[in-house]
Amino acid sequence: MSFNWINESTAINLALALVITLISYIVIRRLITAITGRIASWSSRSSHGWTHYLGEIIGRTSRLLILLMAIQMGLYVIDLSPAWESRVSHIWFLVLALQFGLWMDAAVLLWARSALSSKSGHQRSQLTMTMISLMVRTALWAVVLLSVLANLGVDITAFVASLGIGGIAVALAVQNVLSDLFASLSIGIDKPFEQGDFVVFGDIAGSIEYIGLKTTRIRSLSGEQVICSNTQLLQQTIHNYKRMSERRVLFQFDISYRTPTEKVAEVAPLVKQIITSLEKTRFDRAHLLALESNALKFEVVYYVLSSDYNQYMDIQQSINMALLKELEQRQIKFGMPVRSLEFLEDVPVIQRASSDVDESRMVQK
Template sequence: MENWLSAHRLQLIFLNQTFWINSAIIVFGTLMMYWLLRTLIRFVSNRIAHYSEQRNHRVTTLLVEILRTTSQPLLLIFSLLIALRFVDLPASWSVTIAHGWFLAFILQMTMWIDCGIRLWLQSLLRDPLHVRNPVTTVILGILLRVVVWVMMMLAILSNMGINITALVASLGVGGIAIALAIQTVLSDVFASLAIGFDKPFEHGDFIVFGDVAGSIEHIGLKTTRLRSLSGEQIVCSNTILLQQTIHNYKRMQQRRIVFKFGINYATPAEKVRQIGSMVKEIIQDVPDTRFDRAHFLAFDESQLTFEVVYFVLSAEYNKYMDIQQEINLQLMAQLEQKQIRFAFPMRRVEFTGGVLPRINLSDASNESSPQTAQR
């Protein structure tokens, strides 16, 4: 009997003229709205693309790419929900349609944000002016995308009437337990993110920390690898590396050089007075240098000491060595021309309180002659 009633009701529905009219309105309205929405999105994206080509704005370029990735199935669902507004529906359907609007909207927004994050990170990696760590960029992208999709799922569950408080609390407790279990790995991961954001060094930089010196070859998720001057690869934990005092020599714009030399104590005072100006002329004639000072510093044990300070206007170490070599050679030539001798270690011994024994050199030579003959 119940089956007969259900079949009779279905027969009445299919024979009802209003049902077919409403169905035709929904189908025709869905197709029209789908065409209008696609045309509107294409028009807006083309206008923004034209504006972006004229102004060369990165944000507008990203916006165009995001609009062009709009989901076509979701666009069709939006069109259907709009078409349902044109017909009279039972009051019980209003809640379902409202949920459908929210689900379609939140899903499309999440897809747009996810696409925007991916395109933004790709543009950062392709930027020729700022070389970024790809590992840090990938980690940042994964974290942002996970947060976006988790927020979307929680919003959907909340909209469906599910209490998400207990779920969020359980996720927090589980996250704390996992973090405690892998805290060493996480510390290195966050250290890698800190290196990527703060940029104390980048790929190719020459750094020195502790007794380690080398060029950065790779900044990874857990470790950073350097190539030392002697050729071997040095692997260091990111966390330990950030705890060190790091000297980054690649970012040095100029070198401050201090060197000393000594001359003989027998040099007259007048010639000593000329040495400072002579050194100044030598350094000023060498390219890529800036003279600071040259002074007669001290009376040391076996020399008159001069201290010279100048700047090399380049961070390249080999260039500094070439400049220092040229200064040394010219300094030797100028001192030789002025007959000023470099000092060398000397020690004078005075004998007091007695008489030195006399040495007869002829006797010493006679004593050594038989030995020489025997040999």
């Protein structure tokens, strides 16, 4: 095989370019390794977590892109034609744009991972963080791709316009799906409820089992699974009972009108004494609310210092049992519906009236 086309000058330039490429590659690799090691030592001595993430981001530098950069450095010692000079200059931008995209992509992934693993990570939905990171990464690589195409001389104006028109057409075709998707994103960001919360809306009451991209699944009290669209769910007025730190309780009871006044005055302090003696309760008020037609009505308000419904029922049961016992000891009876009957003394009048009615009926017949 003949290599007559390679003269001495070309051979020297190629050898020099190869040496410069190897040296550049080694130097850049060593430099990145040194920077990463220095940042790692800083992060071990510093309380700031961003230094650790900075080291991980720089550590994501692509070896292939480093090699391409080193080859470009080696090509500078060779006299290239104007066409090749232009191509090499475009490769510079391609390498830098791709490496910048890799760094930013790593930063987004690290941010999502740190957000989920932080102390407040239980308040963040993994689905939401995944969606946000996916959207940001998609937008990032779209910008990188368009920048590379524009640098290569491609007219991206028509391309961007066609993408916009196509995006509008797709959005109109799948608007219900996109509506539920963004509703899911809204649930993840605003967090009106989370997995495990007990919610009530409309005639549905149950615990949140799963929050998906399109639907939310709720395990109702009767046992079946209720599947709701995210969009329709956010349009409801939702009562989230899991976030209730305390429960306000209002109840009423009646006592008889035959109760002496001095004993009626003892009822409100008695109720206060019963409620304050129980744990996880806070007494608010107890009053003689109204003089009803058949009983004296009392109204009581207190707070249960827990969101547990079973605990509230246990406390209310204890209050009711104590009221029964204390009122019985004081011979105070609860109010009952009373109906009184009055009889007329002049019975013959009633009989005559009834006979007159009978006579009138006979006449009509």
